[in-house]
Amino acid sequence: MNVQNITKQQDATQVSSDWWRGGVIYQIYPRSFQDSTGDGIGDLNGITQRLPYIASLGVDAIWISPFFKSPMKDFGYDVSDYRAIDPMFGTMEDFRTLLEQAHAQGLKVMIDLVLSHTSDKHPWFSESRANRDNPKSDWYVWADPKPDGTPPNNWLSIFGGSAWQWDTRRQQYYLHNFLTSQPDLNFHCVDVQDALLDVARFWLDMGVDGFRLDTINFYFHDSQLRNNPALPLDQRNATIAPQVNPYNHQDHVYSKSQPENIAFLERLRALTDQYEGRACLGEVGDAQRGLELMGQYTSGDKRMHMCYAFEFLEKRALTAAYAKQVFDQLEDKAGDAWPCWAFSNHDVQRHGTRWGLDDAALRQHAVLMMCLRGSACLYQGEELGLPEADVPFENLQDPYGIEFWPEFKGRDGCRTPMVWAAQDEHSGFSTANPWLPVSQTQAERAVDRSERDQESILHHYRRAIALRHAHTALTSGAQVDMTQTGSVLTFIREDATEHVFCAFNLGPDTAEVALPQGDWRVIGEDLGAVDAVGTAVLKAAQFCLLTKEKR
Known part of the structure; x- marks a missing residue:
């Protein structure tokens, strides 16, 4: 070879x-x-x-x-x-x-x-909640109540209410950032x-x-x-x-x-x-x-x-x-x-x-x-x-x-x-x-x-x-010179082989965009990219894509 x-x-x-x-x-x-x-x-x-x-x-x-x-x-x-x-x-x-x-x-x-x-039906949780001294007793986040019986702190669940659920087996609260049926694992273990x-x-x-x-x-x-x-x-x-x-x-x-x-x-x-x-x-x-x-x-x-x-x-x-x-x-x-x-x-x-x-x-x-x-x-x-x-x-x-x-x-x-x-x-x-x-x-x-x-x-x-996939600058290249002028976003993607200039009008009104000078060519025409040189007039939802090889 x-x-x-x-x-x-x-x-x-x-x-x-x-x-x-x-x-x-x-x-x-x-x-x-x-x-x-x-x-x-x-x-x-x-x-x-x-x-x-x-x-x-x-x-x-x-x-x-x-x-x-x-x-x-x-x-x-x-x-x-x-x-x-x-x-x-x-x-x-x-x-x-x-x-x-x-x-x-x-x-x-x-x-x-x-x-x-996990689910509260996971065997790990079933074992953990059985008592306070089993081999998986600390696999979930357990905490004693405050003296007045309320949860150990003010943490809340994404699905509403306290992030703590009382468990009668251990006489402790367990943590659930989501549903009460989704007890949190204890990564400190x-x-x-x-x-x-x-x-x-x-x-x-x-x-x-x-x-x-x-x-x-x-x-x-x-x-x-x-x-x-x-x-x-x-x-x-x-x-x-x-x-x-x-x-x-x-x-x-x-x-x-x-x-x-x-x-x-x-x-x-x-x-x-x-x-x-x-x-x-x-x-x-x-x-x-x-x-x-x-x-x-x-x-x-x-x-x-x-x-x-x-x-x-x-x-x-x-x-x-x-x-x-x-x-x-x-x-x-x-x-x-x-x-x-x-x-x-x-x-x-x-x-x-x-x-x-x-x-x-x-x-x-x-x-x-x-x-x-x-x-x-x-x-x-x-x-x-x-x-x-x-x-x-x-x-x-x-x-x-x-x-x-x-x-x-x-x-x-x-x-x-x-x-x-x-x-x-x-x-x-x-x-x-x-x-x-x-x-x-x-x-x-x-x-x-x-x-x-x-x-x-x-x-x-x-x-x-x-x-x-046709332009390596778009997949893995750097992104430089991002600018915002009114409703228009422009930036350049580049790698060792090429530059790709991108301009997008993300607003409802027509806008003019100054295009870079030099040996650029239009790409993306089949996607509706505007074909322009020098200055592009971009209506709402229009864009312009140009590329040139690196020398």
Whole structure:
């Protein structure tokens, strides 16, 4: 073998190992993707059935929300066995088939590990709550009541009320940052850390390509159980239900995001690095310190590969000024961090509805996502331009929405079944009544209709993803010279081979943009990019993309 071939193989290995850097990840909510058994609930075989469609988008990986054995009080985010598939989703053999078929399609597979808490039906918790001196007595966060019998401090649950639940067996409170049926694990106990690393090793040995790590900054709590301070009204900017949920009245400096977390993340990364080409994507849930924590958690090469950012999942519209603000803060607080951006996911209102975007703006935002520095997460149906579904109260399943209705309708509106065939019963998702009703408004944008229309948003997403992969500056290059002039956002992506100039008019009015001088050429015409030289006149939702080679 000659030196040139060896070099090519080394380059290919590097690309394979760094697939996550600038990669496009397609999030699948398995309950709502494809039902293969006729029980109204999506499953693993349904995902396998649709892998050719996913691969056709040009994405690099899939992220599958939890499918582990669970009582489903929080739809899989309450795990009762980390090493078992819940029967509603299939079997371990079904997952192995999915993994094999995904790899055959060129897709990486990331699974959603929920390590901060378990279900109260997990055997670990059953043992821990039995008494105060069993081998797992300190595997969860237990605390004595105050002298008056009230909880040990003022910490609140995201799902409403106190984060402490009284347990009659131990005559103590246990901590639950989410539902009372989701007790928090005690990461101050090294045995807990070791057990969870064994869980990660189990799935890595099976061949998964990485983890999306749920609520990564919730792992550790303040061991002194100090009270959280109040959060001023003008700082209550949480992504979900900021005004109606009392959780947003506190600055959670003690109940999460503790400094001890970093050492565990380094242990997890060290384990992951024993396997070629695996990646960790951490979800940072902190409305006040998200970017700062992202910087801490992705700093260097011993922590997380990337962190999932919430800045563009907020109700606040993605204006040029806000985008500039986010990237300025990112540069200031976490200049070396590698973010993973998302506009929609399984927890927030779909961004087309949330931001009031028409189809032209949806197309523009898709291109913007593919041009920003960082990796990208697309949520199932986003590529169809799906709006939020309207789910009546009597059909709600989400405990969050049921608790805070009607001011906050919960997360069911973004979790309704995927629409595959417009005219089929239940839009091709299932032959039975689905666990959530199919949205007829969404059905109008079903995959079969979108496939037939070459100008559909579906084909636009394919072209936008292809553009990203065609320019290494857009996948893994630096991002420089970001400016905001009125409603126009401009920036340059660059690497060792090229510069890409990007200009987006994110406002309602027409604006002029001065274009860089020199040997630039227009790209993205098939996406609707404006063809201009010298000065571009951008109407609402228009954009301009230019490239030139580095000399």
